[in-house]
Amino acid sequence: MPVAILVGGQWGDEGKGKVIDILAAKTDMVIRSQGGNNAGHTVVHDGVTHKFHLIPSGILFPNCLCVIGNGTVLDPRVLLQEIDALADQGINTDHLVISDRAHMIMPYHPLFDQLEEEARGDDRLGTTYRGIGPAYSDKIRRIGFRIGDLTKPRFMEKKLHFVLRLKNEILRDLYRTDEFDEKQILDEYSAIGERLAPYIQDIFPIVQDALREDNNVLLEGAQGALLDLDFGTYPYVTSSSPTAGGALTGSGIPPREVDMTIGVFKAYTSRVGYGPMPTELLGVEGDRLRELGAEFGTTTGRARRVGWFDGVVANYSSLINGVDSVALTKLDVLSEYETIKICTGYFHKGELHRHPMSNISHLKHAEPVYEEMPGWGTSIADAKTWEDLPGACQRYVERLAEVIGAPCDIISVGASRDQTIFRKLPY
Ligand code: IMP
Secondary structure: OOEEEEEEOOOOOOOHHHHHHHHHOOOOEEEEOOEOOOOOEEEEEOOEEEEEOOOOHHHHOOOOEEEEOOOEEEOHHHHHHHHHHHHHOOOOOOOEEEEOOOEEOOOHHHHHHHHHHHHHHHHOOOOOOOOHHHHHHHHHHOOOOEHHHHHOHHHHHHHHHHHHHHHHHHHHHOOOOOOOOHHHHHHHHHHHHHHHHHHEEOHHHHHHHHHHOOOOEEEEOOOOHHHOOOOOOOOOOOOOOOOHHHHHHOOOOOHHHOOEEEEEEEOOEEEOOOOOOOOEOOHHHHHHHHHHOOOEOOOOOOEOEEEOEEHHHHHHHHHHHOOOEEEEEOHHHHOOOOEEEEEEEEEEOOEEEOOOOOOHHHHHOOEEEEEEEEOOOOOOOOOOOHHHOOHHHHHHHHHHHHHHOOOEEEEEOOOOOOOEEEOOOOO
């Protein structure tokens, strides 16, 4: 099983970190291929809780080469903080490689993120304010800076002179706010460049060697399919492609090398930020599920919106990604419920829809069609095998697999590593 793609099947926060941590133990190379420090992975490893935003969770395994791929946008300040935090815990980062093609979040990007959000008023997206959208926009406009540019001070200076003129003009004339100082940025980023230099490489030969040698490679997705720039709930999406296709362009791995796509799905639904979420539970019902699932963001601490499992979203996401195997997370959170709902369709203007409509306002007004299943009413936190799960719980999982269209091979029943049931190991 040399190459596997792991994607979030919903709106992010599916619990990918734990699954990656489990798979990384048998993986030679983990590649982060899109997004930036808008992501947050919580991993409980050897009893210690780690929160990663940029560094692939595989860093905890010294034999796993951790690659930050070309498709990411990287805030070098945040990366250094993560490297330092790991060093404080005695964790070595010598096996970290950063693609010189990855784009950088510049000091002005988070500010533009915030100013643009404020300018949108009631239509704001609820971004993480990490500068992700502005950095990807600059990449597309070809005025972005790549990590490799840090090793070319004269180029940086010349380009920044031009780019900062554009940025400062907008800050001054449109937003009427302070401008950025060119020298200050150059000084700061050249110091950062010196510290990051040992990690920066052209990853093309590294990835190609790994493929040629049949190494196990895991493409670690961030966010989720419904936040995809093309297939998500646009414009309430992130600025990258967190789908299987994005994993390939973000790493330089060709489609023919991919052996399996693993979709991570939470046993219910959550979302942060604004935008349609047809199965959202509001009021006390929402509060109950949020508390039970401890649904507060790793990156921003924001309370997540929560709701019943949305099978319309899950099936769509499974098809868009080509999911072969499902890792189902947080199943234990539903243990207290007498009945559990699964959404299998949306009603809109008298019509039944089996996949999410691209028209965002239709989706916003879609009424979920639910199936109800009996709950299991007992804790499953200690379940170690499929047989340990109560019958009603097994039936819920089997129904989810049917709705998603792929088998639930990994089932997570708690935060720690040993609270995981493997019906079939992906590799
Ligand atoms: P941005 O990626 O910061 O531009 O935010 C755009 C949307 O994606 C917002 O709704 C964010 O809350 C959401 N988002 C970005 N990253 C994540 C993530 O890792 N998990 C969940 N939601 C995310």
